[in-house]
Every structure is written in C-alpha cells, then in structure tokens.
Amino acid sequence: RQHSCLDLGWHGLWTPALHTGEGPTATSGGVCVLVTTSIGITQPPDGESIVFPGRAVAAHVNWGVPGGVMFVSVYMVPCIGMTGVNVEIAWALAHRVAAWNAAGYEWALGGDWNMTSTSLNTHSWLGALAGTLAVPTTHNCYMHDGVSCIDYFIASTNLSTRLGGLPQVDWDCGIPQPHYVVHLEVRGQDQSIWCCVPEEPRAFPAVPPIGCARFPYPWHRSRPLLDN
Numbered sequence: 001r002q003h004s005c006l007d008l009g010w011h012g013l014w015t016p017a018l019h020t021g022e023g024p025t026a027t028s029g030g031v032c033v034l035v036t037t038s039i040g041i042t043q044p045p046d047g048e049s050i051v052f053p054g055r056a057v058a059a060h061v062n063w064g065v066p067g068g069v070m071f072v073s074v075y076m077v078p079c080i081g082m083t084g085v086n087v088e089i090a091w092a093l094a095h096r097v098a099a100w101n102a103a104g105y106e107w108a109l110g111g112d113w114n115m116t117s118t119s120l121n122t123h124s125w126l127g128a129l130a131g132t133l134a135v136p137t138t139h140n141c142y143m144h145d146g147v148s149c150i151d152y153f154i155a156s157t158n159l160s161t162r163l164g165g166l167p168q169v170d171w172d173c174g175i176p177q178p179h180y181v182v183h184l185e186v187r188g189q190d191q192s193i194w195c196c197v198p199e200e201p202r203a204f205p206a207v208p209p210i211g212c213a214r215f216p217y218p219w220h221r222s223r224p225l226l227d228n
Contacts, residue, residue, distance in 0.1 A: 010034045012041055018054035029054035031073040031111060039063050044070055046099045052089045058096060064186060070100050074111030081115050082122040094128045101130060110153040117152060132160035140169045140180045151182045162187045
C-alpha cells in the first residue's frame, strides 16, 4: 500500500496492524500519517515515529509554522473505553506531547479514538496535554447499537489559532458505513485574535464642522520666550 500511495503522490510514516490471534489473517489497528510528496515528512526529532505499536504513529511535517508540526494518527482499541491498553496508549501520547511542548513544537492528534471525548478524559488525560479539543458537531459513526462521535482531533494551543473552525463530517466521501471521514482545516496563517494599534492623533475631519473656526493661537508672542 505504501507503493500505491507513492504512485498517487503521497508519502508518509506507518505502523502496521497487529495480529489479534483470532485467525491467521485477523488484524486490528494499523495507522499512518500521509502528506503529498511536495511536503517534507520525517520522524520526530525526539524519538521514533511509532508512539504505540499498531495504534499510534507520529510524524514531523515541515509545513505550516516555523519548525513544522507534529502530526499523530491514532486508533484506539474498540469496545473497552478508557481502560486497559487504551490507558497505556493515552499516556504514551501524553509523554510525547509533553516533550514537544517543552521543545516548543506545535502538534495535532487525530484519529478513531473509539470513545467519546468525555470518556477519553476519564482520567483527566486531556488536561495533561495542554491542548485544544476539536470535535465535530454531528455524529460520524453509525453502528447497529446507535450513533456516536468518536473521530476527532486535539491540537496544541498555539496551533488552534490556525484551525478553520470545528471538524466537518464528509458525507460524500464514498466510504461505506459505519465511519464517515472527518476533516479538520489547518490554515497556513494564524487568525487574528488581537492586534496592537499605535496611539495616533485624530485625523482632520473630512467635512469641516459647522460654525466659526477657532482663532489661531498667538504663536508670535511665544517666539521670543522660546528663543531665550
């Protein structure tokens, strides 16, 4: 599949799916971070790309901001919530994000978390990331037991100023249920949150006010005092 992606103009970093033991070909997980071949992508400078085998992979993408952005693709174990292996995955991610925050890197985590954002934060994990949660306003996963929103993003605080609003569900992606693709727009420039405006004198009015103009100040009386 990597060669197929390259033929289509994409390259990236991968972690392969894991065997479940339920059969010779039964696997689960397997994630990647892909960018077009015109954009540079490498392993994160603080360590290997595989954050958790089969479940989370990180890549340093040279795009967007000075120093690039750390993008992480995540696929947590389904049907167990924030327990067991998923707790290990979450804190492995928190460990890497803490290193990126300390080094001043921007980052974004995205993927199929297999639980809602509320369940993900059972152990106050989101607070440890010091990031911003970006969740679609509509459900994107349709299962036999109901609908849910389990595909979303978490971005560093500074990178959140470049987000083009909340993630959007692509209903026309052509991928069959139960999941629909979720898009998060990351802009190349920051949005203006505040700006510094220098204090300047007021401009002359475009239309002179009605009434007599004030008599000019008698500067000729002050000139001798200034000369002395």
